[in-house]
Amino acid sequence: MSDMTERMVRRMLGERSLVRLAVLAIAVIILFSILSDNFFTVIDFQSMGFQIAEVGLLSLAVMLSMLTGGIDLSIVSVANIAALVTAELFKGTDAASATGGKALLMTAAFILVGLAAGTACGVLNGLLITRIRITPILATLGTLQLLNGLAIIWTGGKAVYGMPNAFLNIGTGYIARVPAPVIVLVIAAVAAAVFVNRTGIGLRLQLVGANPTAARYSGLNNARVLMMTYISSAFLSSIAGILIAARSASANADYGASYVLLAIVIVVLGGVNPLGGYGTVTGVVLAAFVLQLVHSGFSQIGYSDFLYSIAQGGILIGVMALNTLSTRWRLSSRLAILNRWRRAEAPTAQPPSALAPPLPPGASAQSKEAERKP
Amino acid sequence: MTALVPALRRLPIYRLRGSNNEGVLILSIIVLSVIVGIVAPSFWRLSTLLNISSSSLENLVFAMGVLMVIISGGIDVSFMAIGIFAGYGVIVLTNHTGFGASSAWTSFAIAAGLGLGLGTLNAAAIAGLRLPTLIVTLGTQGIIRGAMLAYVGSKVIPDYPPGLDKLSTNYLVTATQGASSTRLSVLVIPAILICAVMSVLLRYTTLGRGIYAIGGDAESARRAGFPVFGIQVFIYLFAGLLAGVAGMMHVTQVRLANPYELVGGELDVIAAVVLGGASIFGGKGSVSGTVLGVVLISLIKNSLILLGVPGTWQRATVGLLLLIGVSAQALTASARRRNLDAMPETPA
Numbered sequence: 059m060s061d062m063t064e065r066m067v068r069r070m071l072g073e074r075s076l077v078r079l080a081v082l083a084i085a086v087i088i089l090f091s092i093l094s095d096n097f098f099t100v101i102d103f104q105s106m107g108f109q110i111a112e113v114g115l116l117s118l119a120v121m122l123s124m125l126t127g128g129i130d131l132s133i134v135s136v137a138n139i140a141a142l143v144t145a146e147l148f149k150g151t152d153a154a155s156a157t158g159g160k161a162l163l164m165t166a167a168f169i170l171v172g173l174a175a176g177t178a179c180g181v182l183n184g185l186l187i188t189r190i191r192i193t194p195i196l197a198t199l200g201t202l203q204l205l206n207g208l209a210i211i212w213t214g215g216k217a218v219y220g221m222p223n224a225f226l227n228i229g230t231g232y233i234a235r236v237p238a239p240v241i242v243l244v245i246a247a248v249a250a251a252v253f254v255n256r257t258g259i260g261l262r263l264q265l266v267g268a269n270p271t272a273a274r275y276s277g278l279n280n281a282r283v284l285m286m287t288y289i290s291s292a293f294l295s296s297i298a299g300i301l302i303a304a305r306s307a308s309a310n311a312d313y314g315a316s317y318v319l320l321a322i323v324i325v326v327l328g329g330v331n332p333l334g335g336y337g338t339v340t341g342v343v344l345a346a347f348v349l350q351l352v353h354s355g356f357s358q359i360g361y362s363d364f365l366y367s368i369a370q371g372g373i374l375i376g377v378m379a380l381n382t383l384s385t386r387w388r389l390s391s392r393l394a395i396l397n398r399w400r401r402a403e404a405p406t407a408q409p410p411s412a413l414a415p416p417l418p419p420g421a422s423a424q425s426k427e428a429e430r431k432p
Numbered sequence: 433m434t435a436l437v438p439a440l441r442r443l444p445i446y447r448l449r450g451s452n453n454e455g456v457l458i459l460s461i462i463v464l465s466v467i468v469g470i471v472a473p474s475f476w477r478l479s480t481l482l483n484i485s486s487s488s489l490e491n492l493v494f495a496m497g498v499l500m501v502i503i504s505g506g507i508d509v510s511f512m513a514i515g516i517f518a519g520y521g522v523i524v525l526t527n528h529t530g531f532g533a534s535s536a537w538t539s540f541a542i543a544a545g546l547g548l549g550l551g552t553l554n555a556a557a558i559a560g561l562r563l564p565t566l567i568v569t570l571g572t573q574g575i576i577r578g579a580m581l582a583y584v585g586s587k588v589i590p591d592y593p594p595g596l597d598k599l600s601t602n603y604l605v606t607a608t609q610g611a612s613s614t615r616l617s618v619l620v621i622p623a624i625l626i627c628a629v630m631s632v633l634l635r636y637t638t639l640g641r642g643i644y645a646i647g648g649d650a651e652s653a654r655r656a657g658f659p660v661f662g663i664q665v666f667i668y669l670f671a672g673l674l675a676g677v678a679g680m681m682h683v684t685q686v687r688l689a690n691p692y693e694l695v696g697g698e699l700d701v702i703a704a705v706v707l708g709g710a711s712i713f714g715g716k717g718s719v720s721g722t723v724l725g726v727v728l729i730s731l732i733k734n735s736l737i738l739l740g741v742p743g744t745w746q747r748a749t750v751g752l753l754l755l756i757g758v759s760a761q762a763l764t765a766s767a768r769r770r771n772l773d774a775m776p777e778t779p780a
Contacts, residue, residue, distance in 0.1 A: 129566070186755065186759070190759045190762050190763060191762045191763075191765070191766055192755075192758045192759060192761075192762045193712055193713075193758075193762075195507060195566055195712075196507075196706070196712050196754070196758045197755070197758070199699065199702070199754070200751055200752075200754040200755035200758060201751070201755070202699075202751070203699050203703075203747060203748070203750060203751030203754060204748055204751030204752055204755060205751075206747060206748075206751070207744075207745070207746070207747030207748025207749070207750070207751050207752075208748050210744045210747055210748070211742075211744050211745055211748055214742075214744055215744060315696065318570075319570055319571075319573070319574050322567065322570060323571075326567065332564055332567055333564075362581075362582055364577075364578040364579075364581040364582035364586075365578060365582050366578070367574045367575075367577060367578035368574065368575050368578035368579055368582065370571075370574050371570075371571040371572060371573070371574030371575035371576075371578065372571070372575060374567065374570070374571035374574075375557050375563070375567075375568060375571040375572070375575075378557075378561070378563045378564075378567060378568070378571075379557065379561050379563065382561050382562065382563060383561070
């Protein structure tokens with residue numbers, strides 16, 4: 059084992075949430091292997107790859123917004139806008155009948171226009187959040203409805219067809235036996251990881267999420283960081299939209315409403331803190347894989363999508379509850395150790411104020427008063 | 433411009449604006465009615481009023497629960513799932529067992545009980561474990577809707593038990609216009625009663641003041657002696673109960689129990705509550721504002737149809753209204769923050 063891989067493995071083992079996810083993935087596989095006789099022969103990892111890509115991209119989009127302590131609920135509407143713009147461009151021109159180099163050129167150009175349209179929706183989110191200062195939940199809830207509504211007005215609620223094979227190959231083709239969407243997801247995930255961990259803006263993004271006030275006082279431009287976050291989130295959603303259109307050979311204003319819940323479940327399961335400041339791309343991708351396994355397992359043993367929806371809700375609340383309880387337990391056990399240690403050090407001394415019972419209301423009001431004065 | 437606003441604020445007419453923008457909402461409703469009335473004279477009929485009232489009815493009851501949650505600083509997206517679970521569940525239960533088939537009162541009581549029971553899920557996760565409200569209610573929405581479709585049923589049911597069947601055709605007012613007639617269900621009376629109860633609860637009881645206090649700042653409320661845990665449990669249980677009743681009202685009115693309805697329409701109600709002046713940061717909101725918000729949204733949807741705008745425009749319109757409502761709130765909030773900063777410092 060080379061030095062670098064050893065370091066990477068050690069780092070991953072250090073992340074408790076990643077270890078937990080890996081254990082969970084193995085448990086899910088064992089569980090479904092017992093419940094159904096031929097889980098491994100029937101579960102086709104190739105076919106899983108086609109579905110995991112779009113969900114994974116949407117989850118990465120939610121992850122970026124959650125790192126800053128916000129949330130992006132408009133992901134699916136943005137994805138559908140990108141898909142519809144590209145699909146309508148194909149429909150409006152004679153791209154379906156074009157061949158050779160012309161078809162390739164048109165496909166590339168139309169995808170870029172679709173991505174640009176979706177990303178522009180991210181600019182709208184960013185403006186609402188940074189300029190008008192609407193909380194991200196409500197701003198993106200509003201754009202979710204508005205963009206979805208605009209898409210319905212545009213298409214009359216009907217699906218749009220008529221895309222050339224050059225485009226459909228992106229959603230259904232293979233490169234060296236690997237589904238093309240998986241390659242798109244891997245590239246996007248690596249890019250997102252580099253963006254979050256290796257660039258200045260990514261570091262600032264996590265700092266803003268960890269403590270917005272501290273970030274502002276350290277001279278960070280929170281508005282610019284948030285703007286970049288929601289633009290990147292919309293860009294990732296737009297890629298998901300293009301993949302959806304290419305896989306299903308159609309674009310639809312109402313596609314994938316259930317993906318909002320699924321993406322949030324994946325992000326929370328992946329160990330991202332919904333209050334901001336902490337999360338890893340590896341965790342999110344691994345969580346997307348686990349949930350896709352659960353989905354395949356469910357359909358394998360004949361469970362309906364309704365039961366999958368119950369499982370999603372249960373996983374979401376269960377993971378959140380587990381995180382809260384384990385944090386509380388860890389804090390209280392550490393405090394107990396600290397207390398024991400202090401008592402051993404100075405048996406007669408007064409306990410220091412940080413560990414004392416809550417301050418009387420008057421004292422705290424005074425300290426807040428002092429804080430407010432510059 | 434900035435100097436003009438405080439001067440304007442001293443004018444007596446400014447007081448008509450109301451503490452929760454009620455004045456602005458009334459003005460919007462009047463202006464909109466006049467414009468639609470001029471373009472489409474058929475607007476000025478009793479049937480329009482009855483139409484708007486019937487379509488507001490169930491949303492009004494849903495909105496009362498959402499109002500309470502938003503005042504306490506949370507957000508709820510599970511109420512429609514609770515509503516349809518309760519409404520549809522009662523029809524299935526009564527058709528299967530025949531229990532309480534003759535009395536609509538029993539049906540509503542069961543629906544309220546189901547809503548209350550489902551509300552405990554939210555209460556346990558939010559008050560008990562102190563998890564973020566949006567994430568919890570997104571989860572419970574998935575659980576409740578999935579459970580209904582998987583275990584209660586997924587078919588549309590046209591047969592109603594006799595008690596509910598009778599109630600569904602019990603009209604308070606009927607307006608006949610040639611061949612067509614518009615009716616207002618007798619259910620409007622309980623809807624108004626629920627609003628009155630909520631108004632008294634929020635305004636005149638310690639519990640109600642506690643809900644505002646938690647929304648203002650939970651920690652301060654706790655130190656002021658409010659039982660934060662108990663109040664939060666009450667909020668989510670009562671919101672569940674109201675959602676159950678509203679869902680039953682919906683199912684009764686449409687006379688066709690469809691389990692795929694309601695979920696997805698959460699934003700109409702949330703937008704109405706936010707437009708009605710309830711602050712998304714908590715601690716602010718009123719029943720009168722919410723009622724006006726619900727009426728305004730219902731009026732706009734109705735007018736779109738009268739003006740010949742295709743039905744496909746409704747969703748975008750509600751989205752735009754929600755964004756306008758929250759933008760107005762956010763802008764006033766930051767203006768107030770600036771004013772506070774500009775105030776001369778008083779010696780301690």
